[in-house]
Each structure stands twice: as structure tokens, then as C-alpha cells.
Amino acid sequence: EVQLLESGGGLIQPGGSLRLSCVVSGITFNSYAMSWVRQAPGKGLEWVASISGSGLYTYYAGSVKGRLSISRDNTKTTLFLQMNTLTAEDTAVYYCSTGGYEEYFNYWGQGTLVTVSS
Amino acid sequence: EIVLTQSPGTLSLSPGERATLSCRASQTVSRSFIAWFQQRPGQTPRLLIFGASSRATGIPDRFTGSGSGTDFILSISRLEPEDFAVYYCQLYGTSRALTFGGGTRVEIK
Numbered sequence: 001e002v003q004l005l006e007s008g009g010g011l012i013q014p015g016g017s018l019r020l021s022c023v024v025s026g027i028t029f030n031s032y033a034m035s036w037v038r039q040a041p042g043k044g045l046e047w048v049a050s051i052s053g054s055g056l057y058t059y060y061a062g063s064v065k066g067r068l069s070i071s072r073d074n075t076k077t078t079l080f081l082q083m084n085t086l087t088a089e090d091t092a093v094y095y096c097s098t099g100g101y102e103e104y105f106n107y108w109g110q111g112t113l114v115t116v117s118s
Numbered sequence: 119e120i121v122l123t124q125s126p127g128t129l130s131l132s133p134g135e136r137a138t139l140s141c142r143a144s145q146t147v148s149r150s151f152i153a154w155f156q157q158r159p160g161q162t163p164r165l166l167i168f169g170a171s172s173r174a175t176g177i178p179d180r181f182t183g184s185g186s187g188t189d190f191i192l193s194i195s196r197l198e199p200e201d202f203a204v205y206y207c208q209l210y211g212t213s214r215a216l217t218f219g220g221g222t223r224v225e226i227k
Contacts, residue, residue, distance in 0.1 A: 035216065037163075037218075044204075044206065044218060044219075044220050044221045045155070045157075045163060045206050045208075045218040045221070046218065047208075047215065047216040047217060047218060050216060059216070061215060062119075062215070095162065095163070099210065100210070100216065101210070101211075101212070101216070102151060102210065102211055103210065104151075104153045104165065104168035104169070104210055105153065105155075105163075105165060105208070105210065106165050106168075106174065108162045108163055108164075109162070110162055111162065
């Protein structure tokens with residue numbers, strides 16, 4: 001069974017930083033591109049960032065480029081999202097998913113809620 | 119950057135009826151890298167269709183994806199109670215933006 005388990009969300013003040021993690025099991029992790037997708041309360045899905053299976057290539061939505069950084073540790077089958085200089089517009093449920101450039105988003109985690117508020 | 123526009127925003131139908139959802143791209147989508155997702159309230163998105171027309175594992179055959187170029191369609195032949203949800207299309211074939219459409223809500227009439 002494929003499992004993706006996100007963690008690291010919570011309440012953070014504007015301007016703060018947070019690091020999300022996603023532990024993956026049930027697949028050959030380094031064979032899959034991985035992505036983060038977010039969903040603000042009551043809104044639609046927004047792609048945030050993707051990373052290739054090797055970790056060599058990364059892609060970002062324009063709205064987060066320079067502030068959010070995607071990375072992975074293939075030895076620990078874990079995906080990360082480092083989030084800096086957070087604003088209220090970053091408040092959302094953050095999902096990790098398999099998939100990325102030319103790879104469809106097949107498996108999804110349950111999401112972790114990030115709330116940016118003073 | 120390619121923008122995906124979904125229509126209608128909301129579709130009001132009765133169980134047993136046919137649903138037709140549209141996803142239009144602002145530029146031609148190469149190699150039909152279009153996916154469709156279903157999201158029920160409080161749940162994680164679920165992949166329905168990839169490659170514009172291939173059904174994901176375990177997806178009932180009442181779900182059909184079609185289209186090419188700039189116009190893509192998700193059809194649900196006979197709506198079951200569990201099909202009332204929000205549906206999103208997504209472009210995953212460009213490294214610049216793996217864009218989602220704004221979604222179509224299918225609600226019970």
C-alpha cells in the first residue's frame with residue numbers, strides 16, 4: 001500500500017519559517033518525481049513545486065519562487081518543503097503527491113495545515 | 119504560462135444524469151498531458167484520468183476523458199450519489215507551471 005504522510009504544519013507568524021516533511025512508503029521513492037500542492041480554505045488546488053526523482057531538477061510556481069524550496073532525501077524516502085518569509089496568502093492545506101513534470105499526480109497524502117497569522 | 123479555464127463553475131444535475139465538464143487551455147497542450155481529479159468535501163484529491171483519456175486504476179468506466187489541443191472534456195455517464203464533488207483539470211506536461219484549473223462543482227439538483 002502506498003502511503004504519504006505529511007507533517008510540520010501549524011500556526012506561524014507572518015515573516016516566519018516552517019519546514020514540511022512527507023514520508024513516503026510503498027513505492028520505489030527515487031523513481032518518482034514528487035510535488036507539493038496547496039489549497040487555501042474554500043479555494044481550489046494550486047501547484048506549488050516539483051522535484052525530479054534524482055532531486056537534480058526543481059520547478060516552482062511563480063507565487064512562491066525564492067521563498068519556498070523543495071528538496072528530498074531518497075535514503076529516507078522523505079520529501080521536504082522549506083517555507084520562508086511566510087505571509088497570510090500562504091495559509092493552506094499542503095499536500096504532497098507523487099508526480100511532476102510529465103508525470104501525473106497519482107498518490108496523495110492527507111495534507112498538513114499551515115496557518116500564517118499573528 | 120498556460121492557463122486552464124474550467125466551465126461551468128457549478129453544474130446542477132440529478133443522480134442518473136450525464137455530466138459534461140469542460141477544461142480549456144490558453145495554448146495548445148502538447149502530448150495531451152492533462153489529468154482530471156475528483157475532490158469530495160473534506161477529502162484528498164483523487165486522480166481520475168491522465169493523458170487526457172486514460173482512466174486511473176480503480177476508476178469506474180462511467181468516467182471518460184477526451185479532447186486534445188486546447189479543449190478537454192470529462193464526462194460522467196450516469197451520476198451516482200458519490201460523484202457529487204468538485205472536479206479539477208491539471209496540466210502536467212510543462213516544467214514552467216503544472217497548472218490546475220479553477221474547478222467545477224457538481225451538485226445535486
